[in-house]
Amino acid sequence: MRNLVFKLVNPDLSQVIHSRLNQATALLCDLVSIRSISGYERKVAARLAEALSSIGLPSQWEPMPPMPPNDPDLPSSPPTDSDERGNLYSGFPTRNQSISNHGRSIILQTHLDVVPAGEWGEAFTPIHRDGRIYGRGACDCKGQAVVIWLAMAALRDLAIELNGRVDIQFVGEEEIGGIGALAAILNRPRADGVIVLEPTSMNIHPACRGALWFRLKITGKSTHMGRKYEGINAIDKAVIAIAKLYKYEKQLLEESVKQPLFSNYPMPVQVNIGQLNAGEWPSMVAGKATLEGGVGFLPDRDIKTVEQELNSLFSTSDDNWLSDHFELDFPGLRNEAFSTPLDHPLVTTLVASAHSTGIAPVVRGWNASCDARLYARRGNMPTVVFGAGDMGAAHSSNEFINDEAIALAATFIANTIMQWCNYSS
Numbered sequence: 001m002r003n004l005v006f007k008l009v010n011p012d013l014s015q016v017i018h019s020r021l022n023q024a025t026a027l028l029c030d031l032v033s034i035r036s037i038s039g040y041e042r043k044v045a046a047r048l049a050e051a052l053s054s055i056g057l058p059s060q061w062e063p064m065p066p067m068p069p070n071d072p073d074l075p076s077s078p079p080t081d082s083d084e085r086g087n088l089y090s091g092f093p094t095r096n097q098s099i100s101n102h103g104r105s106i107i108l109q110t111h112l113d114v115v116p117a118g119e120w121g122e123a124f125t126p127i128h129r130d131g132r133i134y135g136r137g138a139c140d141c142k143g144q145a146v147v148i149w150l151a152m153a154a155l156r157d158l159a160i161e162l163n164g165r166v167d168i169q170f171v172g173e174e175e176i177g178g179i180g181a182l183a184a185i186l187n188r189p190r191a192d193g194v195i196v197l198e199p200t201s202m203n204i205h206p207a208c209r210g211a212l213w214f215r216l217k218i219t220g221k222s223t224h225m226g227r228k229y230e231g232i233n234a235i236d237k238a239v240i241a242i243a244k245l246y247k248y249e250k251q252l253l254e255e256s257v258k259q260p261l262f263s264n265y266p267m268p269v270q271v272n273i274g275q276l277n278a279g280e281w282p283s284m285v286a287g288k289a290t291l292e293g294g295v296g297f298l299p300d301r302d303i304k305t306v307e308q309e310l311n312s313l314f315s316t317s318d319d320n321w322l323s324d325h326f327e328l329d330f331p332g333l334r335n336e337a338f339s340t341p342l343d344h345p346l347v348t349t350l351v352a353s354a355h356s357t358g359i360a361p362v363v364r365g366w367n368a369s370c371d372a373r374l375y376a377r378r379g380n381m382p383t384v385v386f387g388a389g390d391m392g393a394a395h396s397s398n399e400f401i402n403d404e405a406i407a408l409a410a411t412f413i414a415n416t417i418m419q420w421c422n423y424s425s
Ligand SMILES: [Zn+2]
Pocket: 111, 140, 141, 174, 198, 199, 370
């Protein structure tokens, strides 16, 4: 352990971080106690702005700007009309310099909105016990916001000067499709790298799976059961369609072996049928059937390809009725997959920094989706997901984060920034 600490860019980093850990956990308890479900981020942002100000970092609250209509990266469900929607922006100042010895810039990003409490009565009453904080958002993702704050506080305490810009983006509405992230990408400067903080158990994810929801409507020919021979049963056609969907899943699974970053998952891709509504009456031949489901796919495909592949499953069906009597649309979730090359300096810097911080990260693709896809695909910036806490606890009635995980992740972030932003070629 002693050897690992000596490898930090600044050997005092871990100690300085620990000296502020009580403040950090108190801040997290405050943030958790503010019920910031998607579209209601203003109050939690105000508390965070106060904490940033206490370490000398100014911040700006920006109400969510109007977004381009029918943007392909926006969720199709309209956002809430709350006036508490928006993002909080901050940053770590760059060293004043007249010469052009600029380092590399980075965006540190996480989200301030949380999913609702569900069955958890105490979700917004944080409990700090046995080195853990429990509450909604503890790890997803208010704990990550505190990791960023703590890393910045340590850089301040150590009077660190950086050549490259650090932009901090605390965004809203991640949980309902990434509206805040898209606003940040469209309206703020680009950077040489992006770290999206989510609870990854300190693993480094340079790639994420994508997900697309689909809706398939099949029309049959309804008749009374007594004249069944004159009808076409839409449920029978749905059974054929389901077989085709599972055949497609098999194809996706076979092709997934070409993506080694995802090979550790028992099922890295999926075609899931989540809802089936069909028919009207037990003694009638079903005149319609609607199937709804999702496709999980890897970075070798994009949404457009998956849409086309799904469409051709049915349009080229050897069942002539099915091929002429289906409607396919994609009204829900549409998250692209992405992948940043393993030999990209952002990934190699993060991996080296993790080892010198005492973290032994697994570097692999993530089978969850988050704002990172928007920075990577829409923003065209090298992007990696990393964070403290366990994804298994997120959205649960037992969400928590360990104090020590906050400290370790903050040490890692501060150490990484010093390496990344002061790099000069
Ligand atoms: Zn999250």
